[in-house]
Amino acid sequence: MKSLSNLFRPSIKILAETAGPKPRLSLCSSTSRLCAIPHRHVTDDNRDKRIVITGGLGQLGQGLAKKLRRKYGKDNVLLTDIRIPEDQTVDDGPFAYADILSYDAIKELVVNHRAEWLIHFSALLSAVGEMNVPLAVKVNINGMHNVLDVANDLGLRLFIPSTIGAFGLDSPHDPTPDVCVQRPKTIYGVSKVHAELMGEYYNHRFNLDFRCLRYPGVISADSKPGGGTTDYAVEIFHKAIASGEFVCNVGPDTRMPMMQIDDCLNATVKFMETDSEKLSQRVYNINAMSFTPEEVAREIRKHIPQFKITYNVDPMLQGIADSWPDIFEDVNARKEWGWSHEYNLEKMVVYMLEAIRKQMW
Numbered sequence: 001m002k003s004l005s006n007l008f009r010p011s012i013k014i015l016a017e018t019a020g021p022k023p024r025l026s027l028c029s030s031t032s033r034l035c036a037i038p039h040r041h042v043t044d045d046n047r048d049k050r051i052v053i054t055g056g057l058g059q060l061g062q063g064l065a066k067k068l069r070r071k072y073g074k075d076n077v078l079l080t081d082i083r084i085p086e087d088q089t090v091d092d093g094p095f096a097y098a099d100i101l102s103y104d105a106i107k108e109l110v111v112n113h114r115a116e117w118l119i120h121f122s123a124l125l126s127a128v129g130e131m132n133v134p135l136a137v138k139v140n141i142n143g144m145h146n147v148l149d150v151a152n153d154l155g156l157r158l159f160i161p162s163t164i165g166a167f168g169l170d171s172p173h174d175p176t177p178d179v180c181v182q183r184p185k186t187i188y189g190v191s192k193v194h195a196e197l198m199g200e201y202y203n204h205r206f207n208l209d210f211r212c213l214r215y216p217g218v219i220s221a222d223s224k225p226g227g228g229t230t231d232y233a234v235e236i237f238h239k240a241i242a243s244g245e246f247v248c249n250v251g252p253d254t255r256m257p258m259m260q261i262d263d264c265l266n267a268t269v270k271f272m273e274t275d276s277e278k279l280s281q282r283v284y285n286i287n288a289m290s291f292t293p294e295e296v297a298r299e300i301r302k303h304i305p306q307f308k309i310t311y312n313v314d315p316m317l318q319g320i321a322d323s324w325p326d327i328f329e330d331v332n333a334r335k336e337w338g339w340s341h342e343y344n345l346e347k348m349v350v351y352m353l354e355a356i357r358k359q360m361w
Ligand SMILES: NC(=O)C1=CN([C@@H]2O[C@H](COP(=O)(O)OP(=O)(O)OC[C@H]3O[C@@H](n4cnc5c(N)ncnc54)[C@H](O)[C@@H]3O)[C@@H](O)[C@H]2O)C=CC1
Pocket: 054, 055, 056, 057, 058, 059, 060, 061, 081, 082, 083, 098, 099, 100, 101, 120, 121, 122, 123, 124, 125, 139, 143, 161, 162, 163, 164, 214, 215, 216, 217, 218, 219, 224, 225, 226, 227, 228, 230
């Protein structure tokens, strides 16, 4: 049960935020008087960034907020969503309600926070998107347009993640390069290709500092996935520890690109901090590992020898997974802005088992 005081705490924090730092004062040379000069502008200088994250209560948002707050200060990173946050989330730093379906609401929030970076995480993922296509269109396309327009109108640096799901059966699967035929067959994929193209267009047409990484399936121990095709790769660890058994909803040989969450979030921060001139493109694949359910089960068995995996394939999820890349190519990200991953399959499995066991104590 959430307490009432918890419900009210976010707005108090926001009031404190908006009352926050005063405009800098400087001596105007022309008049030799003290006057306020506006100082909200996006530069490649990475000090004191003020950042808003949308859809921040999902699998990735709070982890990213933690990393950014460590670098830029707790109060400079405003986490937003349409759900009620846990007490811990509100204690960790500022939180505000923000529905991305309202342009005015996002704009008000960004202005009040004097944000320079906008990180747009709100989305319906692949599986839940197929179950509610009209809502996925609203959130992933209409909502994305609001965010894009706010960022453009206010001159922000905008990050919108894309996904391996932005590719389809016609794409090369091994490896899948940055630029190739896409043509996804899910509303999630279609909406992400739309976001990639709109962002690139606004960059080219209006000079919007749009940035996009295509993430693989993300694997985390502290946060739950939000309804995607790669969710099995998180659930398998919880089931392996709790019962030693897991029923997988995609087939044994289904290969998909995956990434441990710290690698994903570190890539995002590093990419956002990269000088614009270093980027020859606005959308990059990032890659770490690829595995099948059989391969990850085999790796888990090195630590839990009795672990058993069986299969009850969901045809919709299988169809989606089969249309996605097997291996992601990320040479450009590595070359241009120094992306590199830390976790391979072996290391990720050790991390997941240790982290989940710790949570149980
Ligand atoms: N987690 C993954 O494996 C991957 C994630 N991504 C992308 O990264 C981003 C973040 O992903 P996750 O955290 O996993 O997603 P998630 O599904 O866990 O969280 C999405 C959040 O969006 C919020 N949201 C929904 N409708 C909203 C609205 N109208 N206004 C504001 N917020 C709304 C939800 O309440 C939820 O907290 C998404 O754009 C996703 O497409 C891309 C590839 C892989």
